[in-house]
Amino acid sequence: MIKIAADSQIPSVEQKLSEFFAEKFSLELFTFDELTSNDLRDIDALFVRSTTRVDKELCDQSSIKFIGSTTAGINHLNIEYLDAQNILWSFAPGCNASSVTHYVMSVLAELIQEGLFSVRQTVGIIGYGNIGKKVYQLLSALNIKVFAYDPLLNDSHLVTMEEVLACDLITIHVPFTKQGAYPTSQLINQSHKSCLRDKILINTSRGGVVCEKLLSQSSDLIYVADVWVDEPTPSITAIKNSFIATPHIAGYSIEGKMNGTSVIALECAKAFNCLKENKSIDYQLMQWPHGLENIVRDMHAHGFPLAMFNSELDLHSLSNQFKDLSAHNLASGFKSLRINHPPRHDFDAYDYQNIADLDESINLDFFHRLHHLSDQHNESPK
Numbered sequence: 001m002i003k004i005a006a007d008s009q010i011p012s013v014e015q016k017l018s019e020f021f022a023e024k025f026s027l028e029l030f031t032f033d034e035l036t037s038n039d040l041r042d043i044d045a046l047f048v049r050s051t052t053r054v055d056k057e058l059c060d061q062s063s064i065k066f067i068g069s070t071t072a073g074i075n076h077l078n079i080e081y082l083d084a085q086n087i088l089w090s091f092a093p094g095c096n097a098s099s100v101t102h103y104v105m106s107v108l109a110e111l112i113q114e115g116l117f118s119v120r121q122t123v124g125i126i127g128y129g130n131i132g133k134k135v136y137q138l139l140s141a142l143n144i145k146v147f148a149y150d151p152l153l154n155d156s157h158l159v160t161m162e163e164v165l166a167c168d169l170i171t172i173h174v175p176f177t178k179q180g181a182y183p184t185s186q187l188i189n190q191s192h193k194s195c196l197r198d199k200i201l202i203n204t205s206r207g208g209v210v211c212e213k214l215l216s217q218s219s220d221l222i223y224v225a226d227v228w229v230d231e232p233t234p235s236i237t238a239i240k241n242s243f244i245a246t247p248h249i250a251g252y253s254i255e256g257k258m259n260g261t262s263v264i265a266l267e268c269a270k271a272f273n274c275l276k277e278n279k280s281i282d283y284q285l286m287q288w289p290h291g292l293e294n295i296v297r298d299m300h301a302h303g304f305p306l307a308m309f310n311s312e313l314d315l316h317s318l319s320n321q322f323k324d325l326s327a328h329n330l331a332s333g334f335k336s337l338r339i340n341h342p343p344r345h346d347f348d349a350y351d352y353q354n355i356a357d358l359d360e361s362i363n364l365d366f367f368h369r370l371h372h373l374s375d376q377h378n379e380s381p382k
Helices: 013-020 079-084 097-113 130-141 161-165 236-240 254-271 292-302 306-310 315-323 327-339 353-357 364-377
Strands: 002-007 025-030 045-048 066-069 088-090 122-126 145-149 169-172 200-203 222-225
Touching (some): 002 013, 066 254, 088 254, 145 161, 292 353, 315 327, 353 364
Parallel strands (some): 002 025, 002 045, 122 169, 169 200
């Protein structure tokens, strides 16, 4: 029997393991801040989130053969140690790409409602990976001028960092790195103060990518952030100086979480050579429950489907709850808001095919492209 330990906040672990495993397994759940090396002595596989640091201290006395992280990043995994110990590991790149994209589009919806942004303005994207590409494709389909920068890619349509920073709104989608030719630590810093004047900056990547001191020195910058330096005790000043501030929940949709669970359960079954035959990850689109007429209304009024994004994600309320936390309950409140984040679905988990029946004069090309994105969403994550 394969013994598996999993973070208690990872959803539907047992269900997903049962779907993929052809052999018997046992499952133990743990609380991430109470896990010790003693808990892992006879464990074969460990499933974690970004809140658990996986290194020699945690694993050295164990018999672990597989580590699965339900995250898009691996900063919390000591890859060199795991490889040296021949411990197989996997993570879930792109698992929450639609969720974070939904968050960014919800921010735009809030800004449009407040009269702070319009579809006639320009958007710059730093980082053209899973999330950056989705944001780019959606904005392009809405006929918004969008530019993307990524020094690690050679796509012909990418532009320079300077051109992206010249846009009215800049959104960041990069991993946090300190080494390499293009480190992202403090990527946006005080040297950018003048070029960010009267701009909008969205950070859903990692807190350390943006120098938070910049915020207190840039009263004319509209800053939106879901990630912070020193989580779960970020700077109260940085939170207060943000137009929208949320406690690292951009990727916390139902699909984002379930995708992560599915990917590591599948990879774990492969690692132990017990994957059920012809088993893959399947998705089915749902019918839009919030009234297609609301999307049609928004497309006519703003050229942007506000309801498609803010019907599921109320950023205004989430931000107010976060900003109401005080210094003495910041850490516990940060964790509580994440754990109790309201269930929400991604925009591309829904089917909008019948919208043309309501009004053929709206931008149907956007919905055709959205259908294509949904097809991509329905493919098994690689």
